[in-house]
Amino acid sequence: MGLQPFLVLSSALFCIGLFGVITRRNTIGILLGIELMLNSVNINLVAFSRFNGSVAGMVFTVFTISITVAEMALGLAIVILLFRVRRTAMADHLDLLKG
Amino acid sequence: MDGWLGVLIMLVLGVGFAAVMIGLSVLLGPKNPTPEKLAPYECGMPAVGDARERHSVKFYLVAMIFLLFDIEIAFLYPWAVALRDLGWPGLMQIVTFFMILSVGYLYVWRKGALDWAPAARARNALRRGPRKAA
């Protein structure tokens, strides 16, 4: 199997995530979309690592996974905080800051 | 191919044994269903409510903290694989990494983020004895 299928899969996942981020109104849904985008890149990295024959991509993946987890934990924490203060989890209700 | 033969035999045996046992009990076992027996098994307790009820936000906090510390273990695997090549410097580095992590753990612990309930409430609950199961 060549490199191409992996790249196509990863870009498809990236675009699905992107679509989710843009269209979702629920903040949790948006977070899921971002998570999908970040993780689709891992497929890319691992595939490149395999086909370049260097281990750097794998190492990179371990780091991205842990960073992504930290990022999402923080994102959920902010959403919970937001829900506690504002009683809503809908992104388009967030309109206090406008110029 | 030889190396995989054992695995294959093991798989066939495992799946086969389970299938035979379940099949035998279906064929030979007596059947007189009651509502209690049809209910999903939940640690011997009678099932209460829907599985999709809302949880306390406390669970999310602990779950998130678990997730964060859990994922850091991922860094141990590459180190363990290359243990012999890395030698003492590698050990020192992984120890440093865990020292930093343990400062975070210490912080979480001392701040009480791991307690299931505020400490005072937990103590009171103990004094009054265990509450009846809801």
Added chain:
Amino acid sequence: MFNSSFDAVVPMLCVTLAALAAMGAEAFRARDEKMPIGGLGIIGLVGAGVACALLWNRNTSSFGVIVADNFGLFVTMVLVIVGILTIMFSSQVLEVDNLPRGEYYALLLFGIAGMMMMATANDLLVVFISLEILSLAVYVLTGIRRDDPRSTEAAFKYFLLGAFSSAFFLYGIAFTYGLTGSTRLDRIGAFLAAQSMSDNPLILVALGLLLVGFAFKISAVPFHMWTPDAYEGAPAIVTGFMSTGVKAAAFAAFARVFLSAFEPFSQQWVPVIWVLAAATMILGTVVGVAQSNLKRMLAYSSIAHGGYLLVGLVAANQIGKAAILFYLLAYAITNLAAFGVIAMLASSNDENEELRDYKGLWHTHPALAAMMTVCLLSLGGLPPTVGFVGKWYIFSAAVSSGYYGLAVIGMLTSVVSVFFYLRVVVMMYMSEREGPEPVRPRIARMGMVALTLSVILIFYLGILPTRVLDYAAESIATIF
């Protein structure tokens, strides 16, 4: 283990240790015990500054992924100054708003450590990690007033667009790695130099994605949507910190990645950045004029300043590169001091950040009004302040590389921006306040000291800039 290959990380090590100490201290602090955690941070930062001075001209590197060349050290020095000033301003804010002290300082210091790492990173993996370290710290700092709906909303918006942009950035890194087989900037540069465009059109995809990621972080138009909201909702001093520190670090990494690794493809990216720079300067200035909230106005002004920095990146000749560094320093000190004034005037229940709240400030707080004036004039680029010198070098770099269009746009927007800075000055001095005087907290001495230091620096660098400019010129001589 402690051989010379660890030299290059010493500055950020100092700051990280201070951050860990702050966290540990907070963990074992009794409920109402007061601890000098801010002082701890200052010690760490001074240590980092000393380490920088010792490493100057030594060109050390740690395993090739972190290089303490003069360019990185100069930016690290800027970050040390930003950090120290922020901590000095913070003590009063923490008191007034009753914010969690240990967490605040720990996050601040972790953020600075991440920024230092980003400024000296020579590997895309390290750039990404440090970007995330500093971003995560700053997201939390933005929302540190947990009961304030505006602060929380700002944190959420900032987080969302920040995470979104890091996904693009990461995708760009993945493509770069796949096409060049390495994440080290020097190796990428060497690989690309041997290639031509037709060999690998996919490199344009990588370039574009990386550009989007960086543009988000330095809030270049059209990727600036998060900036006004995040800057307005965050506590004023945090806004000051993130509009200077994050921008300095992101710009350092931006310049390093594009000027060292992607230099062979400058034909492709220079026109794009030209457009970004022009759009950023124009939009930041024009929209800034229409604002009635001081924090929001300064947010747009900081977008416009990002545009001026991009002009330096486009010019990218010897003067241009040195000008970027000098401008980073100038902008960091001035902007931080301006936000420091706002932070010191904010009371716990009312931020007093609308423009009309500054009417007649001269009569109640003459010293603060005077120093705010200096900061605003420096942001506007009037002599004899440091802002003038910074802009002068940026635009002369643009002219000497033949980018007359950008230089003209830059000067025109500077003139327009002077209008809205002066509007605040006029309000502070000329107009009388209608209605009751806003409630203002007692001004802490520490903040005044920090402010005075900044103003002295603004004038010193504005009148005698040659020495620091020489340092900046020396810095860019080592790389690129």
